[in-house]
Amino acid sequence: MSDSLFLDSIKPLFADISERFSGESQFDAAGAWSELVATGFLRLMLPEQDEGAGLDVTEGLPVLMAAGYCALPLPYAETALLYAAQPTLAADDQALAVGLSTTAGRAKALRQDLPYLQALLLDTAGGAERAAVSDSDSGNWTLQGIPSPCETTINLQLLGTAAECLQLAGALQRVLELTVDYANTRQQFGRPIGKYQALQQQISVMTGHCHSAVMAAQLAASGMQRSDTGLSLDHHRVAAACGMIKAACQPVVSTAHAVHGAIGVTEEYELHHYTRRLLAGRVAGGSESRWFEQVGQACLDSDASVFDFTLASLS
Amino acid sequence: MIPWPQRQTLPASAEALRDEVRDFLAAHPPAPAADIRARSWMGFDADFSRALGQRGWVGLSLPREYGGAGGSAFERFVVLEELLAAGAPVSAHWIADRQSAPLLLRYGSESLRQELLPRICAGEVYFCIGMSEPGAGSDLASVSTRATRNDQGWLLNGSKLWTTNADRCHYMIALVRTSGQHGDRQQGLSQMLVDLSLPGITVRPIRDLAGDAHFNEVFFDNVQLTEEALIGAEGDGWQQVTAELAFERSGPERIMSSIALLECWCAWLRRSGGGSADRRALGELASRLAVLRSMSLAITAQLEQGESPVIPAALVKDLGTGFEQDIPDTLADVIGRHDDAFADEELMRTLAYTAMVCPIYSLRGGTREILRGLIARGMGLR
Known part of the structure; x- marks a missing residue:
């Protein structure tokens, strides 16, 4: 199966779950998760001996981005990447995400708007731990029982941030499409507003941000290499790419809302599902400054020119 | 909509040229002062162009029958980015290599091609x-x-x-x-x-x-x-000029024009130590360079496949020249936080030069505002 066949076969379910989430007062998140489990797509990037599809992250990227493109309200990309990072995590098909430090038996996921989650992966002084969770109260998940050690050595913060950023790249694509469609449809002064140079110039700049983010997502994916034992992260390449995607979020959101006018800030119109995600996602796991500063430090620590550092560590 | 960029990696044959170009540059070193190297593709040196031509790196992707090296667009990409990263004086042969030779190959009479292309490839004949x-x-x-x-x-x-x-x-x-x-x-x-x-x-x-x-x-x-x-x-x-302008957009030269300043500042930071704002600025600029370079390489792959990605190239040029102009802007701000930076005359000369000339980066070959109109039409806004 080619990349696009994978994408074509799962995207309708992503869109359907997203529609149910925004349209129904009683969204059955656990039921939707079971539907995702049944597709086998959580094992997209697991080796074939672990009943996976054997894709590397670059091959799986269109599906990971599609979760963001569809504003999927479930931790699909997070879970699929965590399974790929540590195949033993896939044993019981649980919905996973990377979490932040615990206080008083509670923890947050990097992504704060999740309606459903079964366990968080937490970085602690003693190594990675897996904590079962239930009942989110405004994004604060209640820990169930005692967290168990998790054998992964991967940088969970970076992996969680990357999972978020690959989805943001998909959300940026969707926001660009909505904005261009709206500019071609909405008429003022007797013609579509997309005919006015002031908006054309803004949408061109927005296009540049979105295209940069999509290329950055490909760079991030290329920096997440799969081996028999899991994923290894090319830290600086992934960090640089995450910084670029995060840096694109605010300007794209601003222009999208400016072009849409008042309809864009209504509950009824779909734009806010994506722009909310972009604004929250920009901060989740650290804003662009956090990741850019790490990249800058790494460049200074190397003896190379900026150009050579870029070739060797970021490209 | 403009097709989303597809990441490409350089073929090994192109990557292998990198060390050869560096060896050549070691034998033909660009000016030591960063503010001279900052002239980038405006530094004119006919001797350098002839030496480069003898090496086969002018008109590299032209057919051998016209004096070219029959190389790929990827090989040309590596040679260009290495020359620009070093601040080599490439201006003499630049336009002939980039625009005139491909134009003559495509539209020139056979006798013109026979007469001019070998001399262009030798680094001896220059065009404007x-x-x-x-x-x-x-x-x-x-x-x-x-x-x-x-x-x-x-x-x-x-x-x-x-x-x-x-x-x-x-x-x-x-x-x-x-x-x-x-x-x-x-x-x-x-x-x-x-x-x-x-x-x-x-x-x-x-x-x-x-x-x-x-x-x-x-x-x-x-x-x-x-x-x-x-x-x-x-x-x-008009049609020929439009095709010609597609050669001039989106190459490494639309990303690297301020690289001499960036390198000069990074070297200064290593000597003097910097703070959080410096590291953040350096990390952002390096990250943007990585993404832009990948976008430029994606366009190169399309050119190599015989496509004419006029609008994606315009998009990369707009992003690239913005990056080139943001370097002196960002660095003026972070450098200005350190009193001791003012004592580094080479750094300050390079900053002053780059900040003053960088407005032309988004003028030459078609202004930013015209390009953005082109991009908007490519996105389906009409």
């Missing part, structure tokens, strides 16, 4: 581009320089403006009106090869705000051209 005029900048279709048919060929009258290196080049390829009137716009335009040694041509250098004189105004007073001077078909000038 006659597009802008006093009354025709972004509105290029309003050119009024005219070539009128006569019994010896074409008689050329008018003038061209902002012609880079006209005073040091052998030939100009000029966009001129061969029929119709000013109001006919894109109709009636043709491209002419003008030997700049012909009688009736006056070249007046224009000094820029940094004290350099790369721009010129060129006057044509009854310049007699032969029948052979016409490149391509009469009246097809």
Whole structure:
């Protein structure tokens, strides 16, 4: 199966779950998760001996981005990447995400708007731990029982941030499409507003941000290499790419809302599902400054020119 | 919608050239001072261009039968980015290599190709581009320089403006009106090869705000051209120019123009230590460089496959020149936080030079605002 066949076969379910989430007062998140489990797509990037599809992250990227493109309200990309990072995590098909430090038996996921989650992966002084969770109260998940050690050595913060950023790249694509469609449809002064140079110039700049983010997502994916034992992260390449995607979020959101006018800030119109995600996602796991500063430090620590550092560590 | 960029990696054969170019540069070192290397593709050195031509790196992707190396667009990409990263003085052969030779290969007569392409590839013959005029900048279709048919060929009258290196080049390829009137716009335009040694041509250098004189105004007073001077078909000038401009967008030169400043500052940071704001700025600029370079390489792959990605190239050029201009902006701010930076004269000269000339980065070859209109149309806004 080619990349696009994978994408074509799962995207309708992503869109359907997203529609149910925004349209129904009683969204059955656990039921939707079971539907995702049944597709086998959580094992997209697991080796074939672990009943996976054997894709590397670059091959799986269109599906990971599609979760963001569809504003999927479930931790699909997070879970699929965590399974790929540590195949033993896939044993019981649980919905996973990377979490932040615990206080008083509670923890947050990097992504704060999740309606459903079964366990968080937490970085602690003693190594990675897996904590079962239930009942989110405004994004604060209640820990169930005692967290168990998790054998992964991967940088969970970076992996969680990357999972978020690959989805943001998909959300940026969707926001660009909505904005261009709206500019071609909405008429003022007797013609579509997309005919006015002031908006054309803004949408061109927005296009540049979105295209940069999509290329950055490909760079991030290329920096997440799969081996028999899991994923290894090319830290600086992934960090640089995450910084670029995060840096694109605010300007794209601003222009999208400016072009849409008042309809864009209504509950009824779909734009806010994506722009909310972009604004929250920009901060989740650290804003662009956090990741850019790490990249800058790494460049200074190397003896190379900026150009050579870029070739060797970021490209 | 513009197709989303697809990441490409360099083939091993192209990557293998990198060390060869570095060895060459070790033997032909660019100027030691960063503010001279910051001239980037405006630094003119005919000896350097000839040495590069002998190595086979001018007209690298042209067919061997015309003196080229028959290399790929990827190989050319590596050579260009290495030369630019080093601040090598590539200006002499730059336009011939980038625009004129591909144009002649595509539209020139066989005798012109035989005559000119091998000399271009040798790094011996230099070209300039006659597009802008006093009354025709972004509105290029309003050119009024005219070539009128006569019994010896074409008689050329008018003038061209902002012609880079006209005073040091052998030939100009000029966009001129061969029929119709000013109001006919894109109709009636043709491209002419003008030997700049012909009688009736006056070249007046224009000094820029940094004290350099790369721009010129060129006057044509009854310049007699032969029948052979016409490149391509009469009246097809607009289509040919549009195709030519696709060669000039989105290459490494649209990303690297401020690299000498970036490297000079990074070296200073290593010596003097910096703070959080410096590290953040360095990390952001390096990350942008990585993504832009990948986008430029994606366009190179499309060119290599024979496609003509005019609008994606415009998008990369807009992003790239923005990056080149943001470097002096960002660095002026972070450098200005350190009193001791003012003592580093090379750094401050390089910053001052780059900050002053960088406005042209988004003017040359088509202004940012024109490109953004093109991008908007490519996105389906009409």
